[in-house]
Amino acid sequence: MSSTNRSLPLPPELYKGTALEAAPRLLGQHLVRRTEEGDIVCRIVETESYGGIEDKGSHAYNGRRTARTEVMFSSGGAAYVYLIYGMYHCLNVVTGSVGDPQAVLIRAVEPLTPADAERMVSFRSITVKRPSDLSGGPGKLCRALQVNKSHNGTRLDVSGGPLWIEQGTDPASLDVVQCPRINIPYAEEYAGRPWRFYIRDNPYVSVKDPQAVPLIWL
Template structure:
């Protein structure tokens, strides 16, 4: 995989403005497409890594059978989902892979958007991510195309669970990137949630058409247009 710096690329990252807080007030289904094109920033001991979000999944409240908080389930694991929007929800799956979510909506209303794939903003970011993965990356999606992969590449683990994503000095934050309405967005069913029954086929996964970092391409994905 080759990624070259482009001084004119991702001009929005130079402003370093935090994400509009209004996004955090939305339901997960409303927020998921709006997070595409925005920047996930991870501060590490080696410096900051900046990424563009290219794939998300919505987990929409207590009524969603695919959600950890389905039925209003409050446990030590899900408690963070009941926080006010703008909180990071990080959990472990299969005993080995971390996943990072953006909690949205009002306090006590458990909505979360899973970040499924990110794209490094420049070659330096890509190199640091590959070093953290400990692999030689030959394909974009193998670097950060998937929730477990991106968490390893960004050193995201449960120590970041509950951190605010609107803290400019925090270890993990969201910044403004590209206007979502300018992006070519598609929607498709979420990945690997057959237990969600009638909620499983709903098109609540969103990604940027043609982006090489997207984890899974759905040939039947439909175009999505923001109102």
């Protein structure tokens, strides 16, 4: 599919479920970024689930509600964008119902066409030695797509704005694996939960886990 061929929106039900339900189902879907240079279309290839007030890895753990986390308490389909280390933005997809803070971190994307890749490389202004250098990691993909705090709260379930998600490949047809999330030792007993999902052998995935196991779809 080229960047000029528009696809269909995701089923609304995907955004209404929990982050744990949505995270693997977002794999293979298309993230679209509208820029002045043209649309960039990427395939989502790696996600992490941060679900509910009980998840000690979540910004909204124990119902923590601040100006930063407020969008997590909105209805599913919004973008939650935050800054880490004072320099890297991270893009999340809010899911669930109003008042139930659920979010899926988009960890890696794959440009759909050479033209999409070229735009992303130009925004990164780096020499890409391997695919994961371009958009394999939440900070990298946000730089490659020029996603920042101005996109916080953007509706990803509505096309035509600066950022949205469209239907791509059926995730059930993909070779998906799951493993623990990355860099969250503070999550205590939740740190080891297998809530990171990615497409096995995809070169854009940020980190391959040798202990990852195949996802059993329910």
